[in-house]
Amino acid sequence: xxxxxxxxxxxxxxxxxxxxxxxxxxxxxxxxxxxxxxxxxxxxxxxxxxxxxxxxxxxxxxxxxxxxxxxxxxxxxxxxxxxxxxxxxxxxxxxxxxxxxxxxxxxxxxxxxxxxxxxxxxxxxxxxxxxxxxxxxxxxxxxxxxxxxxxxxxxxxxxxxxxxxxxxxxxxxxxxxxxxxxxxxxxxxxxxxxxxxxxxxxxxxxxxxxxxxxxxxxxxxxxxxxxxxxxxxxxxxxxxxxxxxxxxxxxxxxxxxxxxxxxxxxxxxxxxxxxxxxxxxxxxxxxxxxxxxxxxxxxxxxxxxxxxxxxxxxxxxxxxxxxxxxxxxxxxxxxxxxxxxxxxxxxxxxxxxxxxxxxxxxxxxxxxxxxxxxxxxxx
Amino acid sequence: xxxxxxxxxxxxxxxxxxxxxxxxxxxxxxxxxxxxxxxxxxxxxxxxxxxxxxxxxxxxxxxxxxxxxxxxxxxxxxxxxxxxxxxxxxx
Numbered sequence: 259x260x261x262x263x264x265x266x267x268x269x270x271x272x273x274x275x276x277x278x279x280x281x282x283x284x285x286x287x288x289x290x291x292x293x294x295x296x297x298x299x300x301x302x303x304x305x306x307x308x309x310x311x312x313x314x315x316x317x318x319x320x321x322x323x324x325x326x327x328x329x330x331x332x333x334x335x336x337x338x339x340x341x342x343x344x345x346x347x348x349x350x351x352x353x354x355x356x357x358x359x360x361x362x363x364x365x366x367x368x369x370x371x372x373x374x375x376x377x378x379x380x381x382x383x384x385x386x387x388x389x390x391x392x393x394x395x396x397x398x399x400x401x402x403x404x405x406x407x408x409x410x411x412x413x414x415x416x417x418x419x420x421x422x423x424x425x426x427x428x429x430x431x432x433x434x435x436x437x438x439x440x441x442x443x444x445x446x447x448x449x450x451x452x453x454x455x456x457x458x459x460x461x462x463x464x465x466x467x468x469x470x471x472x473x474x475x476x477x478x479x480x481x482x483x484x485x486x487x488x489x490x491x492x493x494x495x496x497x498x499x500x501x502x503x504x505x506x507x508x509x510x511x512x513x514x515x516x517x518x519x520x521x522x523x524x525x526x527x528x529x530x531x532x533x534x535x536x537x538x539x540x541x542x543x544x545x546x547x548x549x550x551x552x553x554x555x556x557x558x559x560x561x562x563x564x565x566x567x568x569x570x571x572x573x574x575x576x577x578x579x580x581x582x583x584x585x586x587x588x589x590x591x592x593x594x595x596x597x598x599x600x601x602x603x604x605x606x607x608x609x610x611x612x613x614x615x616x617x618x619x620x621x622x623x624x625x626x627x628x629x630x631x632x633x634x635x636x637x
Numbered sequence: 638x639x640x641x642x643x644x645x646x647x648x649x650x651x652x653x654x655x656x657x658x659x660x661x662x663x664x665x666x667x668x669x670x671x672x673x674x675x676x677x678x679x680x681x682x683x684x685x686x687x688x689x690x691x692x693x694x695x696x697x698x699x700x701x702x703x704x705x706x707x708x709x710x711x712x713x714x715x716x717x718x719x720x721x722x723x724x725x726x727x728x
Contacts, residue, residue, distance in 0.1 A: 304715050354722075380723075384685075412686060416668060454641045510699070516688055517671070614715045
């Protein structure tokens with residue numbers, strides 16, 4: 259498919275209008291350097307790259323992806339825990355993208371190739387079904403942000419067999435926005451929040467962030483027009499000098515979100531500080547099973563011995579991987595010497611090239627040049 | 638993994654709805670949906686759970702992206718693959 263063929267808009271007139279509005283708002287800022295906006299969702303980056311949206315962005319605007327890929331931010335020791343459990347003979351069920359995420363020295367795909375039981379599931383409910391069919395212990399290695407953690411919580415509350423437990427790598431997005439906003443060298447002046455995560459949390463969850471960081475947040479949907487409209491409003495708010503939260507996805511997002519879902523989420527999980535791969539320790543960024551559910555927490559059910567994984571040094575190229583800086587919005591995949599050379603979707607070095615929501619995989623898959631302005635410059 | 642998929646409720650039985658996704662009917666759990674749903678309603682689904690009843694007057698806007706993805710996507714399309722995974726999660 260050619261780059262231009264991707265630029266299909268449902269409503270071309272509205273798209274053109276939004277493109278003009280975006281150019282006008284960005285120019286009105288009167289900056290000598292482009293204004294930087296961060297989104298925190300792999301699906302937003304997929305849409306931006308797939309529909310070639312960066313071609314519609316004015317030169318005064320930079321839109322970067324932050325830590326919006328839950329698989330990518332799963333930390334090395336978390337992968338090590340799953341790998342160690344598999345090596346101890348426990349059956350692991352997890353999302354397909356988690357298989358090739360590198361641990362210290364091995365991934366789940368490596369131990370599966372070596373004959374250990376690792377099953378791919380599409381959701382927590384399927385992991386429970388698997389546990390019902392077998393006698394052995396099944397651990398669901400659960401990744402995903404709040405949207406996905408709700409499903410894990412609901413499954414647990416609905417009742418699970420005694421041989422089922424959860425290794426939670428679930429993460430919570432609002433706290434990491436604080437970390438990224440405070441990073442030295444961060445130029446981010448506004449955040450585009452992910453519509454489907456905000457469907458759960460509601461938009462008011464971002465008000466505290468706006469007050470603390472004087473940085474606006476706009477909630478946006480996933481259609482190209484939704485994203486353009488969200489950006490127009492965000493640049494307009496930046497220009498106004500009066501930061502606030504604005505909901506540009508009201509067909510799914512309300513002020514308070516889905517209370518039923520939040521109730522289940524917080525009955526089962528509690529926020530806990532933890533490292534996000536390549537980024538930082540994020541206070542309250544991880545979702546841990548509450549004590550009432552200790553019996554279903556794989557970390558408390560099993561004695562997980564990871565020491566054998568630490569006898570081997572990580573592959574040399576890992577030291578050059580730029581995933582952390584890319585997810586923090588400080589670097590782009592083009593800044594990484596490995597991108598598209600040693601590191602490809604078939605032979606990923608870093609987690610950002612593994613997951614369908616990782617910046618590197620998205621950029622690689624959609625031609626490696628999701629910014630049509632770059633192509634025009636080359637032409 | 639954070640892209641939900643909308644579908645139309647065909648039938649409701651307890652905490653399970655049968656939901657039509659572009660001609661394929663699949664069971665979706667209603668444990669965490671934000672409002673009561675009835676046949677004819679549209680719901681946004683994520684990993685096998687309905688997370689939002691979408692107001693009927695706004696469904697056209699919501700479906701447009703998925704129509705585009707399902708009609709035009711090639712085998713390497715990551716967004717279309719995410720939509721397919723979401724539908725697999727509903728069994």
